[in-house]
Amino acid sequence: MDAVTTDSSVIHVSAAGVSLLVDARGGRLPAIVHWGPALASLDAVAAEALCDAVVPVIGSNNPETPLRLAVLPEHHAGWIGRPGLSGSFAGSGWSPRFVVERIESGGAPVDGFVDAGAGELVFHAVDDAGRLALRLVIELLPSGLVRTRATVTNRTDDAYTLDDLALALPIPAEATELLDFTGRHNGERVPQRTPLRGGIHLRENRRGRTGADSAFVLHAGVPGFGFADGRVWAVHTAWSGDHRHYAERVFTGEQVLGGGELLLPGEIVLENGSSYEGPWVYGSFGDGLDAVAKRFHAHLRARVDAPGPDRPVTLNVWEAVYFRHDAGELTALADSAAQIGIERFVLDDGWFGGRRHDRAGLGDWVVSPDVWPEGLHPLVDHVHERGMQFGLWFEPEMINLDSDLARAHPEWIMAARADLPIESRFQHVLNLAHPGAYAHVKAQMAAILDEYAIDYIKWDHNRDLIEAGDPTDGGRPVVHAQTLAFYRLLRELRDAHPGLEIESCSSGGGRVDLGVLELTDRVWVSDNSDPHDRQSMNRWTAQLVPPEFLGTHIASERSHTTGRVMDLSFRAGTAVFGHFGIEWDLGDVSETDLERLARWIDFYRSERELLLGGELVRIDAPDPDVIAHGVVASDRTSALFSVAVLGGIRPDPPARLRLRGLDPDRRYRVAPLFIGALPSGLIAPEWWGRPSDAEALAAQEYWDRHERSDVSFPGGVFRGDLLHETGLASPRVNPDQLVMYRVTAVE
Secondary structure, three states: OOOOOOOOOEEEEEEOOEEEEEEOHHHOOOEEEEEEEOOOOOOHHHHHHHHHHOOOOOOOOOOOOOOOOOOOOOHHHOOOOOOOEEEEEOOEOOOOOEEEEEEEEOOEEOOOEEEEOOEEEEEEEEEOOOOEEEEEEEEEOOOOOEEEEEEEEEOOOOOEEEEEEEEEEEEOOOOOEEEEEEEEOOEEEEEEEEEOOOEEEEEEEOOOOOOOOOOOOEEEEOOOOOOOOOEEEEEEEOOOOOEEEEEEEOOOOOEEEEEEEOOOOOOEEEOOOOEEEOOOEEEEEEEOHHHHHHHHHHHHHOOOOOOOOOOOOEEEOHHHHOOOOOHHHHHHHHHHHHHOOOOEEEEOOOOEOOOOOOOEOOOOOOEOOOOOOOOOHHHHHHHHHOOOEEEEEEOOOEEOOEOHHHHHOHHHEOOOOOOOOOOEOOEEEEOOOOHHHHHHHHHHHHHHHHHOOOOEEEEOOOOOOOOOEEHHHOOEEOHHHHHHHHHHHHHHHHHHOOOOEEEEOEOOEOOOOHHHHOOOOEEEOOOOOOHHHHHHHHHHHOOOOOHHHEEEEEEOOEOOOOOOEOOHHHHHHHHOOOEEEEEOOHHHOOHHHHHHHHHHHHHHHHHHHHHHHOEEEEEOOOOOOEEEEEEEOOOOOEEEEEEEEOOOOOOOOOOOEOOOOOOOOOEEEEEEEOOOOOOOOOEOOHHHOOOOOHHHHHOOOHHHHHHOOOOOOOOEEEEHHHHHHOOEOOOEOOOOEEEEEEEEEEO
């Protein structure tokens, strides 16, 4: 395409209540003038006037030319913050000045003003020396999400070493409070808030995977923003390897949110004609955190092959058998699972090679004849005969030294020097960027998928990438290449096996981002299924991921992770607000608990259209140990809410419950919902009404009431605006208990 003039290009795009106004005049890289609430339709005069009106004055001791902050921030323009592009031709060309040669909107050239809906803008630019080409994409999605990515190409015979490529979205001066996340294994997605001060708030992750302690989503908003209100801007880097998020304020007052891949030294060297494409950096704006999350949810739900709310009840047998694989015991587990309504049976670690414990076998993806002399066919066939799907565990990127693969190809193990890196979980990392290693893993996985009718893969990744180098290439870093190889392997296996569902598990929730979620159908939130901890982890993982993607299971009465003993009603009531499953040895469950578990499974199966297809609502509570949330049907005719009480002694009486997200003008019946048992320590408020079997209930001491399983309350009828603005008295319950509410519109 021939170059076109871009001197007058101003572009306004708007969708789902969000507008972007982009100034691309004068051949300069695009600068975002407005990212926030939707603007009314603009004409060229009004749009250009607004672009001119926001040009800052010249401050004291500042450059003579007003600062213009592009999406790829440029040093030559006077930006003294973090540059968008960092690299050089052996020390020269380190501060490129790009000139836009053409702009495309929806594939058509742009010259002048554009006022449009959702769509993609592509800016093609060349630096002033003609050595680098830049392709910069800014896209407004139908969900109202903004995403941007850049590709740099070397046009010369000299090698260009790329050190860093990051993109930045401007945020207004009133966004002075930050919210991002930290965490650890078994404690993912821990929120943390801090003021946005002068300088940079930089979150870098060098684990070779997203990480349990990643920033996850970095928010900036008006002070005190919550789930319901307060303007918030947020960014997310959609990359499953090393990456960064940052917020920055410079002394002239400009502030940005940005992100990109974190490149290791010498990882990207561009020869003539070669390119580097950075990951998508997503931006979400909304009034309140729920509005920000809703845009991410809508984007994932719009994926062509996205899972719907009809998610099968899953049994994972890890905590039932660990490495103790016995065909008779596992067949009996499958029988028990089918009897209580489970729909998917997943065989976890231990089925392959010499994998009788966690120190051997990784890399040998061949069914072990020691424990499965007839192969997996008897178990797979039995599971399918009982009407369930069959799932299988893999950890394709890892290798044990005690494996046939390591003995045959030690050069395929990642290392930055002659010695191997330190071990973690008795394993090392297989270099999938090596063609031989990639072909080996793909062939072995494909052979399993071709031989057996496998519906689902639990794809694990249980260690960080430390000294992730290629020993066949002088130890050069390969985290970038490994991440691309991982994505490629996912694509190729899915293409070869349409309908195959894949879960992203990485020591639990260590690989959760929009990069991997473009190619997988579920994430394992955490290896910790203790509902006391999962209440918070599920709540905050949902800031990016909709409920139907969240793996949430009922584990054993005594948590294998924390040792806490929790009632079934608390474990189940936590797990049903996600892709529900069981992580419990059904062979060791009493008949009473099996009957109660079956009732919870029936409830989930009858309500999953709402539980997983509704709109997520999280309620701000004055007590941090009270977690209230729910899902509301799109037509606002029904909802399910949960209020969980954690921690120690609670305020007595507790704060009112305010239900949000309903139609303010409709009347709703609100009633507590109990399945299998009442919560321990229950003292009901008056508005619940007279319980069924009131006499028998009154005869019990309050500490025995949780044993009751046949009591219901009629609840009351209230208008939607009153439920939100005034609220209802809350019951008293003991710590680590919850109450669910069914909300139904009445005529």
